[in-house]
Amino acid sequence: MDHDGDNGDGDGQEFRRSRSHFTDRVTADGRDGWPVAAGRYRLVVSRACPWASRSLVSRRLLGLEEALPVAVADPIQDERSWRFTLDPDGRDPVLGIAFLAEAYRAREPGYDGGVSVPALVEAASGRLVTNDYQRLTLDLATEWRELHRPDAPDLYPEGRRDEIDERMEGIYQDINNGVYRAGFAKGQDAYDAAYARLFARLDQVSEHLADRRYLVGDTITEADIRLFTTLVRFDAVYHGHFKCNRNKLTEDRVLWAYARDLFQTPGFGDTVDFDHIKRHYYQVHADINPSRIVPRGPDLTGWRSPHHREQLGGRPFGDGTPPPPPPGDEVIQPL
Template identity: 85%
Template structure:
């Protein structure tokens, strides 16, 4: 029986698949769909990184929500007149209700919306990036890396499952625990897994094989938020990321790789967590730190070998309208 004090993540409500030619789900079609994200959200950040690495900017347009949502859901207040310029809506919840008029559940990002109908297609954050890698191949840029190579999928899946349970979702289990026992259990699993991953990465540059894979993307989006929010805000404070030499160097290596750090907005990250989670931070004061300059420091991970993009190439710079303020 599940401890009622333990945080439980809601399952995705809309899970339509994208498949090449529409053989089993929605057809992949350039320009038809819009990816809605918040740069604050680690689950949405997976999609931001993968979209950049694969060069899908022209095929799949991007809507960025305000990092501070209200009771009406994620808001498009960063856009003129507070409306998404493509979908014409003020709140992501409108796309959810366009799909299901009676829907009254949570509204999450990432979400992919069908532009012609205005309906959400999927908010399945676990599946979206895998489909972008496998089913959207015809839209990939020349030189795009294979983030989910078939011969390594079993190992990638195994790595991702452990990291999801204990790290990606583990920080939330610690931060939103409603009892000391639930918090202690999540805390223990989190740092046991991080220690295991650190030991693994001490001898190789990436989690699986010698190139970046989906597993690295999923670990990165938690690590990049660790010192800024999870260490203090979620009480994941055995040590900071910057105090683990291996994980800190690994995270910096990815951050400095085109497609990773250029999607990260620390201002959005901090404002979301510290302002929205009033039950944890009732004052809504956003801390000034940490000092972010270390993210650009040399990491020396290249000495372990590896080829970040395999036989491919780095992505070009992001489109001007998607550039994040640099550190």
């Protein structure tokens, strides 16, 4: 069974994340056979998963809710894969399937590999299109531009892409995936190495953000989305469950303020479901938490406290505007 967003497996002491198996792209010109089209695809996510959460934030910021409907899986998956037990009769109402694995097998009969979210599925055929979480959000920001809402922000500005890519690579290796390398390490040396890299990178990012509001330029970009989805889970699950416990996020003045700034920005915090996050990690990873007890803490009310990052300037949406409130059926119970 995969761990969250794609297929993780152990190799000796060190946790290694395998590559996405299905990497077709949905593009404006349809060069992979999958053209961008409103309503043609269904985005299958778990709100527990940081990789899927990237796509939820991007979709909100870009105003793609109607063009790209979402299917939310139960945060507790089983050996048969992510389940649609949150829906009536335990089936996705559009795809008609009970388990995401069915869409994978519709694409590749007999497929028995990892089943991950986010997954883009063609609604009419029920076939998986892609589970390439690294590429998916970049394509939403660029290839799907004709379907963006008016005044949507540019999350992957052409003139900044090299800088964004470089920033995202270090964050991915040492933070996004680093918490997993610490949490799923099978030996002390592997854990120590992952722990050291994680906090060295967090310290570097904290220093970088001390005098600037966002990671690249003065607007929100894809890099901020990718960092946020790990930071928002840090104290709730990674600090204790994954033994990433040198300090809590709340104990880093810069990163805690930065994360709160984004959380309070429309499109970020309104996609976060701490209940799904905590139940998934603590109940699915039985090898780490055999009792499956879900901790009561931490206190989450601080996410709404003033952050004062606006004093650094910046224009969150650049020349664009904030997204409207989420659709009624996507509203998450607020803190």
